[in-house]
Amino acid sequence: MSHAAAPAPLTARASGPLRGTAAIPGDKSVSHRALILGALAVGETRISGLLEGQDVLDTARAMRAFGATVERDGPGCWRVSGVGVGGFMEPEDVIDCGNSGTGVRLIMGAMATTPIAATLTGDASLRRRPMGRVTEPLSLFGARAFGRAGGRLPLTLVGAKNPGPVEHRLAVASAQVKSAMLLAALGAPGESAITEPTPTRDHTERMLAGFGAALAVEATAEGRVIRLMGQPELTPQTLAVPRDPSSAAFPVAAALMVEGSEVFVPGVSLNPTRAGFYETLREMGADLAFEDAREEGGEPVADLRARFSALKGVEVPPERAPSMIDEYPILAALAATAEGATVMRGVEELRVKESDRIDAMARGLEACGVRVAETRDSFTVHGLGGPVPGGATAAARLDHRIAMSFLCLGLAATAPITVDDASPIATSFPAFADLMRALGADIG
Ligand code: S3P
Numbered sequence: 001m002s003h004a005a006a007p008a009p010l011t012a013r014a015s016g017p018l019r020g021t022a023a024i025p026g027d028k029s030v031s032h033r034a035l036i037l038g039a040l041a042v043g044e045t046r047i048s049g050l051l052e053g054q055d056v057l058d059t060a061r062a063m064r065a066f067g068a069t070v071e072r073d074g075p076g077c078w079r080v081s082g083v084g085v086g087g088f089m090e091p092e093d094v095i096d097c098g099n100s101g102t103g104v105r106l107i108m109g110a111m112a113t114t115p116i117a118a119t120l121t122g123d124a125s126l127r128r129r130p131m132g133r134v135t136e137p138l139s140l141f142g143a144r145a146f147g148r149a150g151g152r153l154p155l156t157l158v159g160a161k162n163p164g165p166v167e168h169r170l171a172v173a174s175a176q177v178k179s180a181m182l183l184a185a186l187g188a189p190g191e192s193a194i195t196e197p198t199p200t201r202d203h204t205e206r207m208l209a210g211f212g213a214a215l216a217v218e219a220t221a222e223g224r225v226i227r228l229m230g231q232p233e234l235t236p237q238t239l240a241v242p243r244d245p246s247s248a249a250f251p252v253a254a255a256l257m258v259e260g261s262e263v264f265v266p267g268v269s270l271n272p273t274r275a276g277f278y279e280t281l282r283e284m285g286a287d288l289a290f291e292d293a294r295e296e297g298g299e300p301v302a303d304l305r306a307r308f309s310a311l312k313g314v315e316v317p318p319e320r321a322p323s324m325i326d327e328y329p330i331l332a333a334l335a336a337t338a339e340g341a342t343v344m345r346g347v348e349e350l351r352v353k354e355s356d357r358i359d360a361m362a363r364g365l366e367a368c369g370v371r372v373a374e375t376r377d378s379f380t381v382h383g384l385g386g387p388v389p390g391g392a393t394a395a396a397r398l399d400h401r402i403a404m405s406f407l408c409l410g411l412a413a414t415a416p417i418t419v420d421d422a423s424p425i426a427t428s429f430p431a432f433a434d435l436m437r438a439l440g441a442d443i444g
Pocket of ligand 1: 176
């Protein structure tokens with residue numbers, strides 16, 4: 001929610017080996033989609049393993065505001081009684097999406113082809129982020145947005161009265177924009193075609209197919225073309241949300257950085273559209289094992305085992321960016337302890353995340369005694385081949401992943417690293433500090 005909690009500083013200190021099993025919470029992307037598609041189905045969808053982070057709780061509240069019944073049966077176990085495609089009611093009040101770009105953008109898509117109006121807002125971070133990338137393509141369906149300069153929140157979206165099918169090629173490699181367009185296409189009669197020049201996470205496509213939508217995906221010279229037939233009746237599902245590879249990245253990285261560590265992380269989603277970070281770790285020389293690869297909840301998963309490793313800097317190619325877009329902050333922290341430079345290219349999208357993540361990591365790393373270089377779309381970290389000096393406070397900038405990255409780095413720093421406000425961690429990984437402490441991390 002957008003009311004600012006009091007800042008909660010947290011400090012990480014050099015720690016002994018990290019050892020044990022890390023139970024990672026449910027995938028954030030899949031959790032948002034499970035609630036939204038559940039709300040658009042006719043009947044009761046049951047979800048287990050739902051991430052109960054603030055971002056997802058805000059989406060659950062939004063789905064109630066649009067008329068769905070959303071109930072919690074127990075930890076991670078939720079039931080959603082949907083209203084059907086086109087059945088959203090007009091919310092009585094402003095929808096507050098808190099810190100969540102995924103939440104607000106997917107919700108805009110889900111309501112864009114229903115003739116209702118809703119006013120959407122979020123916290124100070126979300127109100128700074130660009131929404132035109134979603135509202136402009138949604139206008140092709142006939143939806144109209146009235147927002148602040150640059151399409152920023154708060155904004156009122158008026159859904160199309162008579163939407164038609166749309167053919168659209170995405171201007172940015174963004175799963176949020178793609179998903180908003182696909183959710184909007186559900187409400188338009190006929191077949192819409194959305195083309196993405198660069199593949200991004202495909203949870204929406206997988207889940208739409210699971211809910212019974214008629215969807216076909218084709219790889220063409222222009223990119224990945226997704227054709228979706230509008231106005232289906234979506235069939236409720238029983239969904240098991242896999243564990244989030246983006247959250248798993250933190251204990252895995254911490255284990256790689258802290259001498260003598262061995263951490264086991266069971267049941268992590270290794271959907272290829274999300275696994276770029278793990279590929280990069282391998283290239284850096286990480287001792288990382290993928291055990292018992294299997295399928296769960298429609299996603300490939302495996303158990304990860306990470307052991308302390310002397311890492312080498314690498315060059316991360318731009319085409320890998322979409323498959324590890326949320327992992328660059330923790331990669332940058334890890335790169336600071338690796339031998340040599342790590343160069344991340346094609347990462348301009350990092351500038352419009354919960355914070356400008358290049359700037360946030362660059363300033364924090366410099367304060368910790370690490371040399372960095374940046375351009376608009378690249379970021380270089382000059383690794384020290386061991387613990388960083390630390391002894392600084394990093395600004396989290398309302399960004400959960402910046403906060404967690406500096407806390408992990410503090411475990412491999414000579415002097416403690418403090419994060420000025422760790423409260424945003426609750427958006428995606430509420431148990432982060434407890435889980436890390438249970439592994440042996442000195443965080444307090
Ligand atoms: C997400 C897509 C990514 C990612 C975000 C979650 C999603 O954003 O950074 O954390 O669930 O679709 P973009 O689509 O803007 O790259």
